[in-house]
């Protein structure tokens with residue numbers, strides 16, 4: 001697919017590029033500052049569009065002029081609680097959604113396949129129908145984003161939310177300048193961040209046939225889950241284990257649309 005990616009200079013977005021390329025997707029980067037991408041990486045991109053993530057018309061124009069059929073949003077960062085400054089993520093999310101919906105309407109044809117970075121607090125809690133968010137309202141903007149995206153049908157925008165766990169840096173000390181682009185999966189500077197990129201890139205190969213369209217998506221690592229037998233169900237379990245270390249489709253991990261995630265069953269052998 002030809003994929004418009006927002007947030008390519010960030011921790012997640014920078015790692016998505018090599019994965020998307022490895023899966024033979026064409027990548028159109030949508031960035032605020034072109035100089036933040038290395039020339040080596042720029043050379044592999046289909047094109048680079050300069051713009052801000054809150055500019056819905058600009059994003060729509062990027063989609064249409066580059067004939068993109070998919071979008072991944074990794075731009076903007078969710079604040080930890082509502083006590084923190086709201087940040088740009090809700091506005092970026094809304095702008096990307098509107099851009100994708102409007103682009104489809106203007107172009108006609110099928111919906112765009114869109115992945116949005118989201119957070120683990122949108123995972124289902126063991127007690128249905130509640131989400132973890134309902135008990136501990138961390139990263140509240142993700143819920144707001146979910147409420148917004150659910151106002152659209154998947155015929156308008158074929159969305160999926162990647163409900164990521166925290167992705168702690170591999171290095172104990174901050175790295176300056178912040179590393180942005182990596183050259184191979186093995187050099188990932190984050191223990192956890194690298195895994196989702198292959199997952200999303202692989203799913204995009206399915207296009208609109210993906211079973212994950214219209215879902216919040218979490219990924220668990222089977223091996224890890226089986227180590228948890230007998231442990232009480234806890235949010236720590238959910239946050240650290242539902243999204244395990246390796247989410248690629250090449251191994252034994254299970255991909256779970258969140259509607260069917262049950263922590264209780266996951267921790268059984």
Ligand SMILES: NC(=O)c1ccc[n+]([C@@H]2O[C@H](COP(=O)([O-])OP(=O)(O)OC[C@H]3O[C@@H](n4cnc5c(N)ncnc54)[C@H](OP(=O)(O)O)[C@@H]3O)[C@@H](O)[C@H]2O)c1
Pocket residue numbers: 006007008009010011012013031032033036051052053054074075076077078088089092117118119120164165166167168
């Ligand atoms: N990292 C984690 O542990 C983690 C865990 C769970 C979920 N997530 C989610 O994953 C997403 C990405 O996280 P991250 O860690 O990769 O964030 P990050 O490293 O802080 O990167 C943020 C990216 O957003 C871009 N951006 C910010 N404001 C923008 C705007 N107004 N217009 C265009 N681009 C803008 C930044 O571009 P500039 O370089 O121009 O500033 C940068 O590329 C977020 O939604 C986050 O909540 C992250």
